[in-house]
Amino acid sequence: MKKKMLVLLSLVLALSAFLAACGGKSGDDKEKVSQNLRLNLSTEPFSLNPGLANDSASGNVLRQTFDGLTRIGKDGEPENAIAEKIEVSDDQKTYTFKLRDAKWTNGDAVTAEDFVYAWKWALDPKNESQYAYQLYYIKGAEAANTGKGKLDDVGVKAVDDKTLEVTLANPTPYFTQLTAFYTYLPVNHKIAEANPNWYKDAGDDYVSNGPFKMTEWKHSEKIVLEKNDTYWDKDTVKLESVEFSMINDPNTTLSMFDNDELDRAGAPFDTVPTDSMKALKDKGTLQTQAIAGTYWYKFNTEVEPLNNVNIRKALTYAIDRQSIVDQITQGGQIPAMAAVPPSMFSENEKGYFKDNDVAAAKEALAKGLKELGLKDASELPTITLSYNTDEAHAKIAQAVQDMWKKNLGINVKLGNEEWAVYIDKLHSGDYQVGRMGWLGDFNDAINFLELYRDKKGGNNDTNWENAEFKKLLVDSQTETDATKRQQMLKDAEAILMDELPIAPIYFYTDSWVQKDNLKGIVISGLGDAQLKWAYFE
């Protein structure tokens, strides 16, 4: 009997210890009029060191805590941030940035050396930055990062404390967009040199130079940002604090929003559950915005019968995109009949061909069958349509399977795999038709087109290569006339949309719900959110 009492007693003790540990802090979340924003980040960030970050969660935090040479403004165009003045040489290969008087959160001045240090640190192979290739536009950067050249030869130089000179490998008209990207953010070199682990936790050594500073980081639990009083543009910032919880369950976060535990739920910080989209839309609370991303099916152009361009055309034309976005995705997505999102080529809202053009599809099919020496579509081998395991992808694939069967009489088998397995199969060419998506890193068409430049390029997957297409892209790199360059890229896209190694399905959107009095969260064309201008009314 005594022993059992002991067991019971210890359980009671354990519980009371817990109660004691938990007591004290309750009844928060009551202040409504204050400028404290509560958001949810769906996952712990990979790293809050700008040189190491390579994921959206990290980007969502860094964009608020750091300020680069430029920042994407409210109108979606890059505007000067730490750079006060930008001079571009005639050959468009040398950029001279004059820095403004700005301070780090510890009071140090932001100097040109901080940029040089940060960029070279990311390029140093021993620091294993997975996004170092974002800096390859700088002369000598790729060589230094791949061990073929020296870091000293990278084209970035601090002329003096307030002048940064950058030499590029090629004219890059979108370079001021890139300098707003997180891999290009500065790092306080004094701190980083003294403490190589400065970025691992919030604290005295975690210094930043943006609208907010990070005051608390409980890994996998929450991140707290507070307004940064040393920020050069601090009068613009109205929010006092931002608290990111880290909950990876969209249904829970939507409930939390409904229950006034969050001020906003949805992209780009986390997601709105697909099942709730329709209800929220009917209620009129769902907000959506087009972003630079394309959801497409890739064709493996080296397997029968997908090596035939007319078969690919038939398959592409026979998809009813409008009903996919209306019935399945329901987030206001735009049917895609082009590869490059409308934020880069505005006429791409219409695209290169008609959506759900069954007649043209049948015509192409007949032509393709003839070329293959077949009489009927039923003689074609069964095509496997692959996707990574996910409810929305599955529904889209089932719809497309049905469209291809009904419109063209082609038999389609569905196959799905877990994400890492799926990616591996696609990258190694072990598939026939596979779904994939691409979200732009910067707002320029080259970002989408260069995927298909080289057959063995890491993200091509289709085994497709076209000499003319490649030449246009290569030539565009040295073209300094913006209009001509834009035309070259459009011509290239026309080739891509004629050869169709990919079947575009829709252009992505961000969808979210937020408090009525929450204003000024700016979503860029790439779908990135900035809180610099946000406030509660």
Add this chain to the structure above:
Amino acid sequence: MIKYLTRRLLFMILSLLLIITATFFFMRLAPGNPFTSEKQLPPEIEANLNEHYGLNDPWYVQYGDYLLRIVQWDFGPSFKYKSQTVNDLINEGFPVSLVLGLEAIFIALAVGVTLGIIAALKHNKWQDYLAMIIAVFGISVPSFIMAAFLQYIFAIKLGWFPVARWGTFSQSVLPAIALAAGPTAFIARLTRSSMLEVLSNDYIKTARAKGLGELVITVKHTIRNAILPVVSYMGPLSAGVVTGSFVIEKIFGIPGLGAHFVKSIGNRDYTVIMGVTVFYSIILLVSVLLVDILYGLIDPRIKLAGGKKGE
């Protein structure tokens, strides 16, 4: 007793070694690697990363290195979280899961045993039926449905508790109940059936014949024997509950260890997969050992040193 313990410990180490070996090699068989991503890395960068993490070494070198590090309780860096080592993940996640788990076990035991005893004592009366209906619900409703249901009723409709997150006692109530529901029901059924069995024994009749009170018979003679199956269920239950339930932790946004079990596999975060598996195995092995020792304390008929359990 000491001989028995040494032997058990040896077997534990052997099982652990088997678990480590199997996990290590099966994990590597899965396609993809920690750097697999939608936007494929330039090959030079990937090669550099593989080199840094020792993924280019022959398997026996990697395996040997890993065993050496485990002995020093060093699980290595995480591939997916640059700011934390696997030891950090465990040190921060486990206490959270432990508190949640203990709370759930406390609820499960208190409610489960009580329900079971009532059901057995009022055999085939309405109390019995009611208790068993509750138990059937507890077992058959999946925990994620239970969790969503609790959130809806007690957080959104009644506003008694917050929907999610972790840190205060009120935030822990709903997840603990959701986590305890299944085990509570199981314990109730277990207690009921073994109580019924014990109640039909001769010595209970003897006790009754002696004129002992119903309370003394129940507490002193019946429960003590009837509780044994519950105790043996406690081993795996506490290991499972204490290391965290993935589903519950995900739904309630709790930063425990459970989430890492599943997420690390999707991420191919090799070191986290290994670290969490090893840690979980140790907890499981130790709790099974503790249960066996507890047996001897509750039921003196079971002699540990005899080599065979008297079940």
